[in-house]
Amino acid sequence: MVVKSALVFVVVAVLLTYYCNEPVPPDIAHPTQFASFGVVMRTVWNMAILGEYLGIGTEPQNLRYILGSLIGAAQRVKGTSYREGLDCRDTMFNRVRVRVYEPVSVAKSGAKVPGLVYIHGGGWIMLSVDVFDELTARVAKELGIVVVSVEYRLAPEHVFPAAFDDCVAATKFFLQNAELYNVDRTRVGISGDSSGGNLAAAVTLALAKEKGLPKLKTQALIYPALQALDFNTPSYIDHGHLNTLSKEKMISYWLWYLNNDSSFKEVFGANNHTSEQLKKSQYAGYVDHKMVRPNLRPKVVTPVKKESIKFPEIPNIATILDPRFAPLMADDDDLKDLPPTFVMTCEYDVLRDDGVMYATRLRKAGVRVEHDHYERAFHGFLPQNDVNEVAETAVQNYISYLKKNL
Structure with missing residues (x-):
């Protein structure tokens, strides 16, 4: 009996050791x-x-x-003591659920203040305004501004462009009705993290072309997901094995958002979801690895018309070139009129290079960019700011940027 118990203990211990043997970068905070x-x-x-x-x-x-x-x-x-001093209410903007955070002092004074639309992350499939409640409340409170957090429809029940459409609708409503919330409509920005950063960037691109609307004052993108063309960027290769956000999981998120067909995971993982023509086109230049590794030779590309590009037989695959889906696929001319931009990236993140490439292209297009990079941080680290001083520094820098640019 003792031998059997000891054997069971050893087996369990070995299994636990194997399961908990998580790869940890040597210099991670x-x-x-x-x-x-x-x-x-x-x-x-x-x-x-x-x-x-x-x-x-x-x-x-x-x-x-x-x-x-x-x-x-x-x-x-x-x-929820962190909400003290705020009027927080759930409502609808253009039939989209949102949560509005308004400092009580603003409501009493009637003074016009800046506004911010915040779009939460979660791979387009999960999480909610509740999960990011503390961050959005803190931004509203510390800056004395009105924050609108968007509860967009989630994939895969609602594939692209549902989430994008919701975020556009809510943002337009806020811009058009800013005065109802004591907000100066010329001082409204947009922000989001991860997939929310994707949506924030996509909305910014879309609204830059809208006539009759106030222009967004700034966009602040926190470790954003910006392209589904190349899953072999240096950051995917270097950090795709990390379980904080692995390459495999990121591809799953993209597929659930694109067409809800996970059977193409291996095809996407091997970069076989594109074609040789596409890999030599201007779109491949938009994800040129030289922007991340300057010692590399620049990619030689041949401009092609989007409608002439051939794709493998994958449902909705041409969508990967749509800037509403993947903002990094926006043409250079579409980047020129974008507002000042903040991009936060982390070293240990498969999405690091998406942010680096977007910041590089925006600067080249003449957009003022602040790129805030954290060498010892990982994807999704920001909500851990109460126990991680690097995350708290990142939150403070993010809020400081908003204070100066709204």
């Missing part, structure tokens, strides 16, 4: 915190996959429920 986050994300994904296998929801539905429950439980323990 707070390595234990990083490893724990990676293990949690891997566990959540495995539970979601197992649930689908057992007939309990789909993988994205399970991800949404499990991660939402974990974060929600932590938030209930923490409470």
